[in-house]
Amino acid sequence: MRRIGNRIIGSMMTASSLLPERSLLPGNQHRWGFFEKSGAVWFLVVFWFFISGVANLYAQSVQVSASASASDLFYGDSFRLTIEVTSTGSIEADPPDMPDLVAFRYQSKIPSRGSRISIVNGATTRSVTFTYVLTAIREGNHIIPPLDINVNNQWMKTQPISIRVVRQGAVNSQGEVQLPSIFVALEPAVKDPVVGQQVLTEVVLYFKDQIEVTSFRPGSGWQPDSFWKEDLESLEQPRAESTIYKGQRYRKATLLRYALFPSLSGTLELPPFPLTLTIRDRTSRNDPFGNFFGRANSMNMEVLSEPVTLQVRPMPSVLEDAIEIYAVGTLQMNRSISKTTAVVGESIELITTIEGAGNIPLINRPEYAIPEQFDMFNPREISNLERKGTTIQGKKQFTEFLIPRAPGEFTIPAERLAFYNPETREMQYVTVPSIPLTVRSAPSLLAGSESGSGVALRPVRGLAIWHYGERVPVFRSWWFWVLTVLPLASLVVAWRVRSVQDRFQNDRTYRRRHQAGKKALRHLADARAFAGRGEGKEAYRSIEKGLAGYISDQLNLPEAGLSAEDLLSKLPELVDSETRRALKILLDRCTSIGYAPPGTVEETLSDVSEADALLKKLQGWLS
Amino acid sequence: MLGCLFAIAGPVIAQQADFERATALLDKGEYPAAIAILDSIETAGYRSGALYINAGVAYSGINDQGMAKYYFLKAQLFEETEDAAAASLRYLEERFTHRSAILPELPWQRLLNFLSGIFGTNGLFWVALLFLYFASAGWAGYWFLQTHWIRYVSFASAGVMFVCLLLAVAIYGQYQRYDTGVMTGNQADVYAGPSRDSEQISTAYKGYVMQIDWATSNDLVTGNDLATGNDSATGLEQKVDEELGGNVEQGSIVEQRGNMEQGDHKQESGKWAYVRLQNGQQGWISVEELVWFDPLDVR
Numbered sequence: 076m077r078r079i080g081n082r083i084i085g086s087m088m089t090a091s092s093l094l095p096e097r098s099l100l101p102g103n104q105h106r107w108g109f110f111e112k113s114g115a116v117w118f119l120v121v122f123w124f125f126i127s128g129v130a131n132l133y134a135q136s137v138q139v140s141a142s143a144s145a146s147d148l149f150y151g152d153s154f155r156l157t158i159e160v161t162s163t164g165s166i167e168a169d170p171p172d173m174p175d176l177v178a179f180r181y182q183s184k185i186p187s188r189g190s191r192i193s194i195v196n197g198a199t200t201r202s203v204t205f206t207y208v209l210t211a212i213r214e215g216n217h218i219i220p221p222l223d224i225n226v227n228n229q230w231m232k233t234q235p236i237s238i239r240v241v242r243q244g245a246v247n248s249q250g251e252v253q254l255p256s257i258f259v260a261l262e263p264a265v266k267d268p269v270v271g272q273q274v275l276t277e278v279v280l281y282f283k284d285q286i287e288v289t290s291f292r293p294g295s296g297w298q299p300d301s302f303w304k305e306d307l308e309s310l311e312q313p314r315a316e317s318t319i320y321k322g323q324r325y326r327k328a329t330l331l332r333y334a335l336f337p338s339l340s341g342t343l344e345l346p347p348f349p350l351t352l353t354i355r356d357r358t359s360r361n362d363p364f365g366n367f368f369g370r371a372n373s374m375n376m377e378v379l380s381e382p383v384t385l386q387v388r389p390m391p392s393v394l395e396d397a398i399e400i401y402a403v404g405t406l407q408m409n410r411s412i413s414k415t416t417a418v419v420g421e422s423i424e425l426i427t428t429i430e431g432a433g434n435i436p437l438i439n440r441p442e443y444a445i446p447e448q449f450d451m452f453n454p455r456e457i458s459n460l461e462r463k464g465t466t467i468q469g470k471k472q473f474t475e476f477l478i479p480r481a482p483g484e485f486t487i488p489a490e491r492l493a494f495y496n497p498e499t500r501e502m503q504y505v506t507v508p509s510i511p512l513t514v515r516s517a518p519s520l521l522a523g524s525e526s527g528s529g530v531a532l533r534p535v536r537g538l539a540i541w542h543y544g545e546r547v548p549v550f551r552s553w554w555f556w557v558l559t560v561l562p563l564a565s566l567v568v569a570w571r572v573r574s575v576q577d578r579f580q581n582d583r584t585y586r587r588r589h590q591a592g593k594k595a596l597r598h599l600a601d602a603r604a605f606a607g608r609g610e611g612k613e614a615y616r617s618i619e620k621g622l623a624g625y626i627s628d629q630l631n632l633p634e635a636g637l638s639a640e641d642l643l644s645k646l647p648e649l650v651d652s653e654t655r656r657a658l659k660i661l662l663d664r665c666t667s668i669g670y671a672p673p674g675t676v677e678e679t680l681s682d683v684s685e686a687d688a689l690l691k692k693l694q695g696w697l698s
Numbered sequence: 699m700l701g702c703l704f705a706i707a708g709p710v711i712a713q714q715a716d717f718e719r720a721t722a723l724l725d726k727g728e729y730p731a732a733i734a735i736l737d738s739i740e741t742a743g744y745r746s747g748a749l750y751i752n753a754g755v756a757y758s759g760i761n762d763q764g765m766a767k768y769y770f771l772k773a774q775l776f777e778e779t780e781d782a783a784a785a786s787l788r789y790l791e792e793r794f795t796h797r798s799a800i801l802p803e804l805p806w807q808r809l810l811n812f813l814s815g816i817f818g819t820n821g822l823f824w825v826a827l828l829f830l831y832f833a834s835a836g837w838a839g840y841w842f843l844q845t846h847w848i849r850y851v852s853f854a855s856a857g858v859m860f861v862c863l864l865l866a867v868a869i870y871g872q873y874q875r876y877d878t879g880v881m882t883g884n885q886a887d888v889y890a891g892p893s894r895d896s897e898q899i900s901t902a903y904k905g906y907v908m909q910i911d912w913a914t915s916n917d918l919v920t921g922n923d924l925a926t927g928n929d930s931a932t933g934l935e936q937k938v939d940e941e942l943g944g945n946v947e948q949g950s951i952v953e954q955r956g957n958m959e960q961g962d963h964k965q966e967s968g969k970w971a972y973v974r975l976q977n978g979q980q981g982w983i984s985v986e987e988l989v990w991f992d993p994l995d996v997r
Contacts, residue, residue, distance in 0.1 A: 420761045420793060450761065450884070452795050480761035482727065532786050534724045534755045539717055539748035540778055548870060548994075549820040558827060562834035569838035 137162040139224055141233035148211045148240050149255040151347065151379035153182070156209055156219065158233055160226050161202040166190075170205050171224040171233075178213040178240060182377055210379050211240040212347065243381065244321050252321050257282040259350045259380045263335070264465075265497075267386045270340050271403040271434045272497050274385065275307075275465050278331040278348055281320055287355040288315075289373065291330055294349025301339045303437055307332040308462045334467045336403075336434045340389040348380040391502050393493040398441045402494035404433010410507035412487070418515050423449075423477040425487065427507070430470035433494075435460055440473045441492055446485045448514075452476040479514040486511050584631045591628035592698065595621040595690050599683060606680045611673025618686045619665035622658065625690060629697040639663055649696045658689055713744045721752060729759035747779025754786060763793050764882030764904045768989050771878060771907070775993055796903035799977040807872075814869050819994060822866035829859035873994035875913045879973060881906040883987025892970035892982040899981040907976055908983070910990050914972040 137160070144155040160168045170186050186205040193200050216239050221232040245253050257280070264275040282288060291313075298304060315328040330350070337343055355373045393399040402408075406429055413424035427441055436458055445451060454476070460469035479485070489509040496503045549555050578585045598621030605614035626642050627634055639662035643655050661682060673679065720735035736753045750773035758766035767790055774783035791797060803811065817825060836852025839845070881902050889896040902908065970982045 419759065420763075452884075478761060532755050532758055532789055533782075534721050534752045535748035535779065535782065536718075536721055538714060539746040540776075541713055542745040544743055549823045555823070555827070559830065562831050566834045566838055569841055573841040 137164075137166075137226055137229070137231070139226060139231045139233050141219070141222060141236055143219070143236050143238055146236075146238055148238060149253070149258065150211055150214050150240060150242050150381055151258060152240075152255060153208055153210045153377045153379075154238075156207045156236070158186075158205045158222060158224060159202055160204075160224065161200060162226075163198065163200055166201050166203050166226065167228070168203050168224060168226045171222040173207065173222065174220060176209070176217075176219065178211065178215065178217040178238075179209040179219075180212050180379075182208040182210065208377065210349075210377055211238070212379060214240045214242045214245075216240075252323070254321060254323055257286050257288075257352070257354065257376075257378065259330075259348060259378045261345050261348050261380045261383045263345065263383060263385060265385075267388060268337055269388045269390050269403060269495055269497070270337055271390065271401050271437055272336070272495070273404065273432070273434055273467055274302075274335045274337065276333045276335050276345065277329045278333075278350070278380070280313075280328045280330055280350070280352075281318075281325040282315075282328075282354075284324070284326060285356060288328070288352055289355060290353040292351045293331060294351065294377070297346070297348055299335060299343070299345045301337060301343050302345075303336040303338060303434075305334040305336075305436070305460075305462060305467055307334055307465065307467070332465065334462075336437055337385065337387040338437075340387045343385050343387050345383040345385065347382050349377060350379070351375060351377050390495055393502060394491070394504065397491040397493040397504055398443070399493050400429075400439045400441050402429060402433060402438045402492075403497060404431055404435070404494065405496060405498060406431035406433050406494050406505075408492050408494070408505040408507065410490075410510070412510050412512075415511060416513045416515070417479060419479050419482055421479070422452075423479070423512070425475040425477055425510075427473040427475075427492075428470060429472075432466040432468045433497075435467060435469045435471050438471055441490065443475070443490055444488055445475075445477060446487070448481045448483065448485065449477040449479050452478065479512075482514045484511070484513055587628040587631065588698075591625045592694060594628065595625035597621075598624065599686055599690065602683045602686065603680065606676060606683050609676055611676075611679045612668055614679050614683065615665040615668040615673070618683060619662060622662060622665075622686055622689060622693075625693060626697070629693075639666065647696060650693070654689065654692050657685065658693075661686060661689065713739050713742065717746075717749060717752070720756075724752060724756055724759070727759065729756045732756045733760075747773045747776025747783070750776070751779050751782055751786065754783075754790075758790065762882070763790055764880055765989065766790055767905050767907070768880040768882070768991070771880065772991055791905070794903070794905040796906075798903075798906050798975060801976065801978040810865070810869050810872055813865055814873075814993075819866050819870045819873070822862050822869065826859045826862035826866060829855045829862065833859055870994070873992055875911060877910045877912065877990040877992050879908045879910045879971070879988045879990040881908075881987055882989050886983055886987045888973070888975065888979065888981040888983050890981055892972075896982070900975060900977070900979045902973075902975060902983060902987075908973040908988075910988075911972045911974065915970065 139158065139160050141156065141158045144157075145152070148154060158171055160166055170188070173181065173184055184207070186207050189204040189206065191202045191204075193202075216237065219236040219238065221235050224231055224233065241247075241253055243254055243258055247253050260279050260281065262277045262279050264277075265272065268274050278293070280288065280291065313328040313330050315326040318325055318327040320327070335345070353373060353375050390401070390403070408427070408429045410425070410427045412426070414421075417423050425443070425445075429435070429438055440454055440456065455474040457472045457474070458469065459471075460467060487510040489506060491504045491506050493502055493504050495501070579589065598617045602614040602617035602621065605611070605617055623637070623639075623642055624634070626632070626646065627637065630645050632642070632645055639659055642662070643659055646655065664682065716735050716739050720732040720739075723729075723732040723735070733753065733756045736749055736756065739749055740753075750769045754766045754769035754773060757763075757769060767787065770783045770786045770790065773779045774787065776783075802808075813822065832855035833852050836848050836855055840849040840852060881904050884904050886902050887894075887898050888900040888902055890899055891897075969985045971985050971988065972980070973983050974980045
């Protein structure tokens with residue numbers, strides 16, 4: 076440590092030697108002038124170096140050290156590890172970063188911090204301490220390595236510390252059995268239980284006569300792996316009694332009791348049990364220099380038991396026809412049923428009761444061979460445990476809810492339930508007898524008892540209303556679409572009719588063309604009538620009206636005033652020359668007949684027939 | 699004339715005779731045999747509220763409450779057995795180990811169900827057709843008579859026709875997309891996805907009723923039979939019938955049916971349906987434990 080201190084001093088001296096001497100010379104005006112010229116920055120830099128140099132001078136005597144309250148320990152003993160920083164100046168130190176130690180366990184990684192100032196011959200010394208409490212958890216020679224601590228922004232190291240941990244009862248080089256003045260031990264009642272067997276485990280405190288234990292507190296979270304743990308209620312306050320332990324006199328007190336149930340076979344370890352004690356050393360009470368009130372000798376300490384190894388045996392195999400429920404203890408078993416006569420659908424309770432001392436909480440539900448005509452619903456488990464004394468006692472009840480699905484005579488067969496008796500150290504079997512069951516058809520089905528509404532499930536009798544065939548949506552049938560299209564088609568027809576009507580009323584050309592054929596036929600019919608009556612002139616007038624009218628109506632020509640040549644010239648090119656010629660002859664005859672005597676009736680009728688033929692031809696071209 | 703009468707009434711009389719025979723078996727407590735007969739009637743294509751009521755009673759007799767509920771729900775769709783089915787369902791509900799919370803139906807669903815109950819899909823199509831005639835006649839009348847009130851009547855009729863048509867299509871689409879499913883197995887988990895590795899959302903128990911959404915399901919489920927949404931129970935019961943052979947000793951039916959269902963499970967494994975439970979939760983359920991029907995097909 077001193078070497079470290081010297082190194083720091085050396086470095087500080089070096090820093091001091093860098094100070095510019097000239098800058099401290101008063102009255103050096105031209106130098107001040109230099110400062111004035113080069114600005115205040117250079118001065119401030121020099122001043123900072125000066126101040127830091129002075130501060131470093133104060134740190135010259137900083138020392139750090141580490142110490143342990145004991146260098147020889149028993150397994151499970153606790154000790155204090157103190158890191159102390161001492162300085163003649165101010166101390167700014169953070170707790171050191173504590174490494175993980177294999178052989179020791181921290182009770183807390185947050186240290187208790189203390190500070191002290193002492194003035195001796197006018198010299199002031201300040202010290203800061205960081206104290207950790209550790210518990211030895213591995214025997215052997217161990218070294219707590221140097222610890223890094225930051226003091227006044229400088230990293231410093233403590234010296235390593237050697238600690239020896241010995242097991243309780245170990246023999247030293249002088250042949251003496253080494254035992255601590257106080258220790259805690261885990262004492263299982265059985266060292267070779269079977270899986271599931273209750274192992275009563277006591278937490279026992281051993282201490283010398285001169286030690287007075289005023290209180291104890293078990294460490295939290297003690298849970299052995301692969302064990303089911305049940306806390307046993309203490310019947311009375313712990314009482315100390317004198318005993319001889321490995322040749323030495325101790326006082327012994329049983330503090331706690333646990334019922335442990337191993338869940339695996341093999342070598343299992345009960346981990347160290349932590350215990351926090353408040354003790355007082357009676358020998359110091361007689362010390363006249365001791366604290367008047369004795370409080371100075373009262374202290375808290377943590378002790379740790381040594382781990383304990385158990386050899387857990389597997390449970391002996393069970394006979395093939397027996398049901399294994401993993402029960403261990405001194406147990407009684409029986410099976411009962413809520414009713415032996417039921418109706419279909421009625422709930423029946425099959426109850427298995429297991430009681431006695433043993434691993435009651437861990438017993439499995441027996442799986443019976445239930446007739447398949449029964450439904451099983453939500454089995455229920457009820458445990459009633461008593462944790463007083465040194466054993467777990469109580470009763471466990473498994474209730475199966477069976478609901479028959481069909482009527483008939485059934486039997487729930489007899490079964491053998493197996494359990495291990497630790498007293499006889501062998502498997503034992505309890506036979507639960509078979510249970511006959513009568514299931515009747517449910518009368519309530521036909522005369523149901525629904526609350527307040529009378530009969531519920533009653534079949535329908537008499538003539539049923541039958542529906543046949545697949546339910547096809549109506550739109551998948553063709554006639555639906557026919558019926559749908561029908562009004563639409565009617566609407567189209569109506570629209571067409573209405574359109575024609577409108578055109579008739581408003582379009583003269585259309586009306587003339589539309590009516591041309593009928594008018595012509597009417598005139599030719601008149602002509603035939605006139606011809607028949609021998610009225611030749613009238614007949615030819617009608618023929619002219621028919622043919623000329625038809626052409627003018629079809630071609631939208633004036634209704635009167637056009638000669639035969641005019642009409643023929645308006646005819647489309649399609650009309651052949653023969654027709655034109657015949658038409659011209661007939662129309663000329665009609666025109667000239669007013670000035671000439673009419674021919675015979677036969678001739679007139681012949682012309683009417685020709686007019687008919689010509690009209691038909693014209694209709695082919697003009698309509 | 700007489701021949702025609704026999705041709706029409708003959709099969710109905712035969713079904714009625716079978717139905718009465720099944721009812722007599724029910725009275726004697728011979729439920730499996732009654733189920734076989736009732737199933738044969740349904741397989742022949744006959745539907746009846748009384749048939750479904752008696753099938754429900756028979757299944758309840760063998761304590762298959764899930765199937766019983768399935769048939770009572772079908773019977774409830776027939777006007778003549780609606781009240782009896784509702785009473786039977788109330789009675790049956792008391793026998794289930796678990797009952798689901800039931801959320802009220804969504805408003806649009808309530809409307810569609812109401813209209814479907816009054817008119818049915820076909821009824822709405824018919825009403826739409828009728829108003830199509832009114833609209834067409836009105837419009838044609840307006841063309842010829844040029845009377846304005848006839849045109850307004852025509853417009854109104856066309857509007858009613860379109861509303862009816864839309865409702866009919868909506869109801870039809872609804873029933874095409876959704877089926878009513880009933881849990882017949884004791885218990886099945888509902889998952890967030892169609893896999894048992896998905897997050898579990900809920901658990902459905904025997905007798906739970908749910909709405910199966912085939913439109914969503916068909917994207918993911920395997921198998922063609924599900925895609926068509928066929929009535930699931932018919933095939934199931936056919937197998938029951940085959941197992942029974944029409945004359946099976948009472949007491950053995952449960953075991954046989956159980957075996958048959960296990961066979962179905964193997965066949966159906968890997969098929970999932972997207973469902974909405976009555977408590978409003980939605981998720982995927984394996985169809986192994988479900989039976990379902992399309993209300994449109996039943997009515």
